[in-house]
Amino acid sequence: MTDLKAKAGATDAGIDVKHMKWWGWGVEGVAFHHEDKPAFAPFVKKVVGVDLHGDAVAVAPSFDDLDIPASRLQAPVLAALSMIVGEGHVVLDDMSRVVHTYGKSIRDLIRIRNGVFPRVPDAVVYPATESEVAKIVATALEHDLVLIPFGGGSNIVGALEPQPHEERTVVSLDMGRLDRVLDIDEDSGLAVIQAGAQGPDMEEQLNAKGWTMGHFPDSFTHSTLGGWVATRSSGMQSDKFGDIADMTRGLRMVRPDGVVVIRAVPSASTGPSLREMIIGSEGRLGIITEVTVQVHRIPEKREILAYLFPSWEAGLKAMQAIAESDATPSVTRVSNEFETEMSFATSKESKGASALVMKGLQRFLKAKGWNLEKMCLSFIGYEGTDEHVDRNEKLVSKIVKKHGGMGVGKGPGVLYDQKKFDTPYLRDFFLDHGGAADVSETAAPWSKLLPLYREVYASANRAFDKIGVKGLVMAHLSHSYHSGACLYFTFAFEHGEAPLEQYDVVKKAIQDAFIVSGGTVSHHHGVGVEHSPWLADDVSVPGLALMQGLLDSADAGANFNPGKITGK
Amino acid sequence: MTDLKAKAGATDAGIDVKHMKWWGWGVEGVAFHHEDKPAFAPFVKKVVGVDLHGDAVAVAPSFDDLDIPASRLQAPVLAALSMIVGEGHVVLDDMSRVVHTYGKSIRDLIRIRNGVFPRVPDAVVYPATESEVAKIVATALEHDLVLIPFGGGSNIVGALEPQPHEERTVVSLDMGRLDRVLDIDEDSGLAVIQAGAQGPDMEEQLNAKGWTMGHFPDSFTHSTLGGWVATRSSGMQSDKFGDIADMTRGLRMVRPDGVVVIRAVPSASTGPSLREMIIGSEGRLGIITEVTVQVHRIPEKREILAYLFPSWEAGLKAMQAIAESDATPSVTRVSNEFETEMSFATSKESKGASALVMKGLQRFLKAKGWNLEKMCLSFIGYEGTDEHVDRNEKLVSKIVKKHGGMGVGKGPGVLYDQKKFDTPYLRDFFLDHGGAADVSETAAPWSKLLPLYREVYASANRAFDKIGVKGLVMAHLSHSYHSGACLYFTFAFEHGEAPLEQYDVVKKAIQDAFIVSGGTVSHHHGVGVEHSPWLADDVSVPGLALMQGLLDSADAGANFNPGKITGK
Incomplete structure (x- = not known):
């Protein structure tokens, strides 16, 4: 294939599209560290038995050790694609193809660290315009290629990988060059944005004109608008701004017979909703090139306050009461006792005055009769005019008190706000130390949340027993709706020789629990193959x-x- | 076919399902009258030239004069259907079949008055359970029947009529016996309701337990939950409670291979949305039997206040400002000057004190420099706790003032609330007097509303010229969203010998104007054939x-x- 490589851009070095590190989350040089968090290693040792003070049992793999299947791209296809996007934008090198093979789930990370590549894309193509996308689609049909659209590569449900036994040529369509905010209709609060725009770039372009989209999934720093739409994403502030399906008004999607154009109207009665068929379609209906989304003026004030509840049940009830009330917070989040302990354990060491405050708080709560091991940390966010924020904080404060909780001010909220996009780095760090961790999320009516939660614990614990590990499940409520909420579970265990088989047992236990308890298979991660x-x-x-x-x-x-x- | 009739229930006399009068809107004995509204006849004379003081040029037709095509139902199909629902619930009489042939659009009314029946259903079947629906669907496939689901019969886009050249047996599936609220999940604010429940019956069942659905389309008194879902309905209070698509969480729809069951979860990321494919499907994907909808506790307080604006532009701008503000009213509605004049013209004669108040108000506004012919009437609704209602009224009041408008209190709002479901009776009344009137609605972004509105007027006026009539278009903004609003147009003219051809010209002019101006073909009436x-x-x-x-x-x-x- 050397000839082909010489013809095409051998690497994406000259292409201005950011990718995450090939073997894990985020950018090179950034990783989770626990040295400045003295409570973290003891916490991990306690809950899953992994010793972080020992040497790392695994380290980031060496790319040179991997055996990457050669590209199967044939010359006529390369020629056709190069004609469309230019030779420099058809990339065939191993590194690029590996980056475009997987997302960042634990299954992906384990496979990539172990050099498991049943099938990698044969080429990565970087179109710059919708018209180039249309020509690529035509070429795909002409040559019977498989097209897999690629945004930021943050997917954790296997939506990016070629089918293992795919015999046809597989092209990963990297949308990263379609990254511009094309227009802001300031009168209507609508922005027309290209599908490949990554979160931070997009918000920067919007912010520069006084606007924000208000969509902040955990993956925000490394995911794209097109990816959010294709997977039905939900963000940390969706309580106020809605899920991506609510924000998305107009769409353009390239299909073999032309471009599907969904007008950006606020509502329509035009049969089965094409908009809602395209949202969540994960590349299966065509290539989303452009999205018209609702945007909002940057609020006067934005605050995240922290609260503590004496129990998970009290925290859940409080979130439900807030959802039923006249309050309209932008974030409603409460962690269960395990995740709360983890949160405190990932805080930097308290020293001096703040350590004294913390100890004083603990004494106070003990005196109130709280069992500190059952305590649950909550974050509630507010956005809008000063008056709106003040009023909402007061409304929420009353509800929190009524449910036995108490406000603990802005400090932890600021910290949460700073750290909120860092969580995915833990997956890699934990893997370095012999641990496997991933997440499962669901949504269910309020009446079913607590039984579902208990079933998840029971089912996961049976799974941990079955595979003979000490495992941990943590949970938080991440979004509230009129009729229910999203529960987000993180699970972790010290893996053995066959981590994926062990993972499958635990993952299945949790998903089964969702289904038997009336929850959905996924609230915002999508379906993929996982x-x-x-x-x-x-x-x-x-x-x-x-x-x-x-x-x-x-x-x-x-x-x-x-x-x-x-x-x- | 006499034998067949003898075998089946010849009429629906014994079936406890309410239908509207066969030739027009609403219940027998109720109609629009103008005798107590002295300003109405002069208004109509002025705007469309129709003389209401003359004799009615047409009257409700006599059923006996009509030539109704005989049922083509074959004995084996009758036997099969009767086996499923019982003989009394397969109805073949002419009246029942005519009632189930059309909805209530002007096209329907004109055809029914003129005995135009290219094709009527061959039978009306009344299932009582989902399992009966499933058996009917199986029978339909076995015998290659056409199934047309029928709710309240209020459709105005031709979704209920058999195709004119349909050779196969056509069965109208009347869902009226599936009319119960099955369950209220009080914890989650979710009610499970059968698809055939009509608005008032359903609200009564909910109200009895302290709940309301809050969905009040114009057709409310004669339409069903299943019909609302199948056509993507929107109600008068959708500003607060959402369109039916927002309210609908769970669904059950019978298909040939079983029942599609959509779980009532608050949000899900499970690929292209099946829920949103079924909503708006107008009977084309299967038979919706049950819907789980969001319900709300009956509010402490509910008020509709009236406001006046010096112009349509000012009224629109005020609605936009309200949508952008922290206020969350349940209704935002503003009529243009023509509809405002019509509203005042349909008021009962003011006498004594109220006449003096009205005159005083007019003098006051003239003194303020208002052109009373340009004045626009607005209704804004509030629901919630006393405190919430008070606060929202204050927020809105400020915005109204900023846009040059003024509040005129509760009186007109109470009147609006009482009369709000009466409008459809006007279509029949007007037809009695030689006038044709119907409606077209759209939605568009805020930035496009005014250009769209002007294009509708220009286009409709060209159409009126073309067909040589004096026509009127009236408009109101009926729902506000973050990024735009619904504009609802009513058009009327004195028709000639070929009213449908004339209607087609005007209707086309208005729909064309929606399309060229960036609006949608329909905001909440559906697509049908119209x-x-x-x-x-x-x-x-x-x-x-x-x-x-x-x-x-x-x-x-x-x-x-x-x-x-x-x-x-």
């Missing part, structure tokens, strides 16, 4: 058949990211 | 093809209400 085994349980067999009918009719040749969502 | 000519313009040709693919894959035999939405 959640598709539970999709029929969630949407019913006839529902799945209806969805399959849509996918098959839209993609008879299975050229658009086949195998994702429905498994077919 | 709006399908504009669907490709709205959702783009590739978008329409994607939708057609879904419909074809879901209904290969075209047994589910064929021809609706996409025209195929």
Whole structure:
């Protein structure tokens, strides 16, 4: 394949698109450290038995040790693609192809560290315009290629990987050059933005004109608008601004017969919603190139306050009461006791005055009769005019008190705000030390949340027993709605020789618990291949058949990211 | 067919399902009268030239004069259907079949008055359970029947009528016996309700337990939950409670391969949204039997206040400012000057004190420099705790003043609240007097509303000229959203010998204006056959093809209400 490489851009060095480190989350040189967090190592030792003071049992792998399957791209296809995007924008080198093979789930990280590459894309193509995307789609159909759109690469449900036995040429379509805010309709609060725009770049362009989109998923720093739409993302401030499905008004998606154009109208009664078919389509219906989203003027005031509750049950009840009240906070979040302990354990060492304050608080709460091991930390965010923020803080404060909780001020909220995008780094750090950790999230009606939560613990603990590990599940409520909320679970254990098999047992236990308890298979991570085994349980067999009918009719040749969502 | 009739229930006399009068809106004996509204006849004379003081040029037709095509139902199908629902619930009489042929659009009313029945359903079937619906669906596929679900019969986009050249047996599936509120999850604010429940019955069942759904379309008194979902309905209080698509969490829809069950979760990331495919599907994907909707505790306080604005532009700007503000009213509505004049003209004669107040107000406004002919009436609704209502009224009051408007108290709002469901009676009344009137509604971003509005007037006036009539268009903004609003147009003219051809010209002019101005083909009436000519313009040709693919894959035999939405 050397000839082909010489013809195409051998690497993406000259292409101005940011990618995460090939073997893990985030940018090179940034990682989680615990040396300045004295409570962290003892916490980890206690809950999952992993000794962080020992040597790392694994380190970031060496790329040179990996055996990367060669590109199968054929000369005519390379020529066709190069004609469209220019030779420098068809990239065939191993590193680029590996970066575009997986997302960043624990399954992805373990496979990449172990050089498990049943199939990597044969080329990475960087279109600069919708018209280039349209030509790539035409080429894909002409040559029977498989197209997999790629945004920031943060996916954790396997939506980016080629099917292992794919015989056809696989092209990863990196949308990173389509990264501009094209227009802001200031009268309507609507911004037209290209699908490949990454969170920080996009917010910067909007902020410069006084606007914000207000969509901040955990992956924000490394994910794209197109990716958010394609996976039905939800952000940390979605309580106020809505999930991506609520924010997304207009869309453009390239299909073989042209561009589907969804007008950015506030509401429409035009049959089954095409907008809502494209949202969540994970590349299976076509290539999303442009999205018109609701944007908001940067608020006068923005605050995140911290609260403590004597128990998880009290915290949940308080969030429910807030959702039922006239208060409209931007964030409602409460962690269970394990995640609360983890939060305190990841804080930097308290010294001097702040250590005294912390000890004073603990004494006070003990005197109040709290069991500090059951204490739950909550963050509630407020945005708007000074008056709106003040009023909402007062409304919430009353509700918190009524449920036995107490406010602990802005300090922890500021800290949360600074650290909020750092969590994904823990997956890599933990893996370095022989631990496996990942997440599962669901949504359910208020009435089902607590039974679901208990079932998740029971089911996960049975799974930990089965695989013979000391495991931990932590949880938080991350978003509130009128009729229910999202519960977000993090699970971790010290893995053995077959970490993926162990992971499968635990993951299955948790997803099964969602399904039997009336939750959904996923609240905002999507389906990909990771959640598709539970999709029929969630949407019913006839529902799945209806969805399959849509996918098959839209993609008879299975050229658009086949195998994702429905498994077919 | 006498034998068949003898076997089946000849009429629906014994079936406890309410229907509207066969030839028009609402219940027998209720109609619009203008005798007690002295300003009405002069207004109508002025704006469209129709003389209401003359004799009615038409009267409700006599059923006996009509020539109703006989039922084509064959004995084996009758037997099969009767086995499922019982003989008394398969109805073949002419009156029942006519009631189930059309909705209540002007096209429907004109056709029914003129005995135009290219095709009527061959039978009306009244299932009592989802399991009966499932058996009917199986029978439909076995015998290649056409199934058309029927709720309250209030549709105005032609979604209920059989295709004129349909050769197969057509069955109207009246959902009226599936009318119960099955369950209220008080913890989650979710009610499980059967699809055939009519608005008032449903609210009564909810109210009895302290709940309300808060969905009040114009058709409320004669429409069903299933119909609202199938057509993407929106209600008068949707500003606060959301459109039906927002309220609908869970769904059950019968398909040939079983029941699609959508879990009532607050949000989900499970691929293209099946929920949003079923909402708006107008019977084309299957039969909706049950819906889980968000419900709310009956508010402490509920008020509708009236406001006046010096111009339509000022009224629109004020609604936009309210949508951008911290205020969260339940209703935002402002009528243009023509509809305002019509509103005053349909008021009962003011006498004594109230006449003096009215005159005083007019003098006051003139002194302020208002041109009373440009004045626009607005209604804004508030619901919630006393404190919430008070606060919102204050917030809105400031915005109204800033835009040159003024509050005129509760009186008109109470009147509006009482009369709000009466408007559809006007269509029949006006037809009695030789006038044709109907409605078209759209939604567009704030920035496009005023240009769209002007284009509608220009385009409609060209149409009136073309058909040589004096016509009137009235408008109001009926719902506000973050990024735009719904504009609702009523048009009327004195029709000639070919009212439908004239209507077609005017209707086309208005829908064309929506499309060229960036609006949607319909905000909440649906597509049916009336709006399908504009669907490709709205959702783009590739978008329409994607939708057609879904419909074809879901209904290969075209047994589910064929021809609706996409025209195929």
